[in-house]
Amino acid sequence: MKYNFKAPCSKKKLRAIRDFIGKNLKKHNLDDIEINMIVLAVDEVCANLIIHSHDCDPNESLELNMNVDAKHEGVTFEIIDRGEGFNILKYKEPSLDDIVRNKKKGGLGLMLVKRIMDHIEFKSSPRKNICKLYKKFENH
Template sequence: MNNSIQVNCTKKNLKIIRDFVTEYLHALTLTDILMNQIVLAVDEICANLIIHANQEDPSKHILLSIHKLTTNKPGDTLQFAISDWGMAFDHFSYKEPDLQKKIKNNEGGGWGLLLVRRLMDKVEFKTEGSKNTCLLYKKIK
């Protein structure tokens, strides 16, 4: 089974990414809830990279790789490495939105990373040269 995919930075390719992740996860016999949470988190990060970091430029691309990490603890961990060569996300200055304020003011947008951090066990960002990578981790049974 292929564990990586590269797509051009257009929103229409988000479906290709969701289908790729879903197909990979089906082989692991996860619950529908867990599978949907993972697909949603990966989709959100990919959408942010396509739209914000790469301005939907089809000449640019993102790369998604999935790895099953075996640990000494019961169960395994899935790692989703999502890389691009666009504008790096400044995660050091990111401040989680005030949910109560956003709801009270009926503000849309800005929920993505908060959601991803709630759905996944660990989220990391790293930049090496011009390559930016977001690492998502999820423990599975």
């Protein structure tokens, strides 16, 4: 089952993105913990794109395509934008000791994305960037 959502690059739209993901995952009888983890991961990627790649410019937008596979074994997200590309696969996560020692705010979101999702792909061209996230459902 496929779902699509397009949103302006505004932090105010993050709630709508989370609601879109959660509402559509609930249709597939997942437990709340699994839904919340998936929502957290996708929200983090979208927030980073909105804030860092688009400087919260509501004149720009991102597309979110969600596809629950036919056997309900997992879900794939495609997040498409036209901002400055950021390859999550090349992100070197800081150690927790460094984050605590430097009292740095942030830095944990992408670490969570990598731990929650089962597979991540990133493709960039001069016209668009596509971040694909895949999660296998736990109880299916």
